[in-house]
Amino acid sequence: MALLPPRPQVPHQPQAAGGQNSGQLNVQPPIQTTQSALSAQDLSRAKALSDRLRARFATSLVGQESLREALITTMTAGGHLLIESVPGLAKTTAAQILASSVSGSFKRVQCTPDLMPSDLVGTQIFDFANQRFHTELGPIHANFVLLDEINRSNAKTQSAMLEAMAEGATTIGGKRIPLPKPFMVIATQNPIEEEGTYTLPEAQMDRFMIKAVMTYPSADEEQRMLGMLTQRGSDSLEPSQMGQEALSNQDVLFLRDAAKRVHVSDSIMGYAVDLAATSRGMGTRPIPGLASLVRLGASPRASIALVRMGQAKALLSGRDYVIPEDLKACAHDVLRHRIMLTFEAQADGTSTDDIINTIVETVPVP
Structure with a gap:
């Protein structure tokens, strides 16, 4: 492969007055994008x-430590979370605990096939007394929104959710209305029921920063759960009985701002890109035969999610820098819903987690 000859050096030409320099390119100085480093006080407050x-x-909540960490880390990273499990594993309870732990607004939407976009986003209602329209905001205009059984909503309603999650705003009557900050969507879905459900399209799935899959608790955890319920005397969640004071919205915004200031080295960013690229059959060490198992790999949004989740994990661990283990810890949750398997792989019983295991083992750690 022939190498291109070196570009000749162009002597510097002084710029003429008024910003004009005839015959020469006007090269602008680079934009400064550096952020202030985290202080020891910031790390202590985040911890x-x-x-x-x-x-x-x-x-x-008894057990389910992985779900608890996924909820807290995703909130800190500023993303949205999809929870998948069979019924009865406290998906809704975990989402309500997170929402009640922050003194912000919380809305729960039970998704059904007849749920319309206006039921979620809001609509304009004509006031006959004043002869004018006024805007009635929907439940999506809250700090924390729980979309229970999201795959039961129709495609039209799912598209309305897509705009809110991607843009942080909704459109009602041609007017753009920003959503409150912080804003987070926690969606749940049941993988075993197919009647009356609508499969989430790839574009909708990709908007979720991570997808957490819950498993059954152990016998000891289930017994502790029963003991907690009998001692509490109520099956409903009472925020006033949680003991610790709830966080404010400003606390959440601080965590999100601090997470973005966690240092990410070039090697860590390269590692995130390599993980995502390997799922697409590329990367520094392509996996032989991956094309027969994966029909669609992770998008570049996956590498963004890996870095953001890595920054949040580092911050919550008391560090101001990201290490490879931070990315490894969230690789399954970030990539799980972004890798589409072929029909042959599904028929052979191969899961996306199996593919991710191979990717994590194959990609060299910096």
Whole structure:
């Protein structure tokens, strides 16, 4: 392969007055994008806030540590979360605990096939007394929104959710209305029921930063859960009985801002890109035969999610820099819903987690 000859050096030409320089390109100085580094006080505050969140979970949820960490980390990273499990594993309870742990607004939407976009986003209602329209906001205009059984909503309603999750705003009557900050969508879906459900399209799935899959609790955890219920005397969740003080919206915004200031080295960014590219059959070490198993790999949004989740994990661990283990810890949740298997792989019983295991083992760690 022939190498291109080196580009000749062009002597610097002074720019003429008024910003004009005839015959020469006007090269602008690079934009400064550096952010202030995290201080020890910032790290201490972030650790204290995360400990308060975990303490509130401990009073109302037994086991499911991976789901608890996924909820807290995704909130810190500023993303949306999809939870998948069979019925009865406390998906809704976990989402309610997170929402009640922050003194922001919370709305729950039970998705059904007849749910319309206006039921979710809002609509304009004509006031005959004043002879004018006024806007009635829907439940999506809240800090935390729980979309229960999201795959039961029709495609039209799912598209309305897509705009809110992607743009952070809704459109009602041609007017753009921003959503409150912080804003987070927690959606649940049941994988075993197909009647009356609508499969989420790839574009909708990709908007979720991670997809958490819950498993059955152990016998010891299930017994502890029964003990907690009998001692509490109520099956409903009472935020006033959680002990720890709830976080404010400003606390959540602080966590999100601090997470974005966590240092990410070039090698870590390259590692995130390599993980996503390997799922597409590329990367530094392509996996032989992957094309027969994967029909669609992870999009570049996956590498963004890996870095954002890695920054959040580092912050919640008390570090101001990301290490490869941060990306490894969230690789399954980030890539699980972004890798589409072929029919042959599904027929052979291969799962996306199996593919991700191979990717993580194959990609060299920096």
